[in-house]
Amino acid sequence: MNTVVTSKEDILKTSRELIRQQGWSALNIRSVAAACGVSVGSIYNYFDSKAALVSAAAESVWCGIFHRPKDTGVFQDTQACIIWIYERMEYGCRQYPGFFTLHSLGFMQEDKADGKRRMQQAWKHIPEELCSVLKRDSRIRAGAFTEQFTVEKFADVLFSLMLSALLRQDYDSSAVLEIVRRALY
Structure with a gap:
């Protein structure tokens, strides 16, 4: 699951996969960054908070x-x-x-x-x-x-x-x- 993130959609796709495999509670900035193979800061380039990431992932x-x-x-x-x-x-x-x-x-x-x-x-x-x-x-x-x-x-x-x-x-x-x-x- 370690792929290079190239877009917001890649982050959301990885987030959906985390939710699917590990459940809702597994979703946070660090876990998504690790699953994407990028730094935490890279996730913050797309989402300004955990709440924003979780909200966008839920919508997705x-x-x-x-x-x-x-x-x-x-x-x-x-x-x-x-x-x-x-x-x-x-x-x-x-x-x-x-x-x-x-x-x-x-x-x-x-x-x-x-x-x-x-x-x-x-x-x-x-x-x-x-x-x-x-x-x-x-x-x-x-x-x-x-x-x-x-x-x-x-x-x-x-x-x-x-x-x-x-x-x-x-x-x-x-x-x-x-x-x-x-x-x-």
Whole structure:
């Protein structure tokens, strides 16, 4: 794992690998510098503090887990989209054991505002994409959405269920799919 760092992305890639292999607690300036084969000062050229490094690494992990798939068919159907999200959550749990729980719990402290902002930024596309999928899904019955029960509110409910599942480490999408079937089809 000792490679020469040539960019911020190289540092983040090494950071993700440290998190994957040794867990969240292994991430610090010294461990990343050692894994990159560079001096501590080299890391500080890209990140002005451990908090900045940890925050950027967390965002990088979230983006890696929930990156947009090449298969755009995933976003043509609500059920396929939900299955994809839950599969990605399970993938993230396997790739980064304990990351979801530790990362989420770490944001309960006030000094983690930047990390929380970055996490929300990494997630931003998920509820937005759910709204788009819900609007495009031709299987949704006419009149399923109303002024009180909007696409945006339902996407928020689905996203909340996803976040709850992340914390419970429950990657079975069947209950959420049943909610979708009963509410929309």
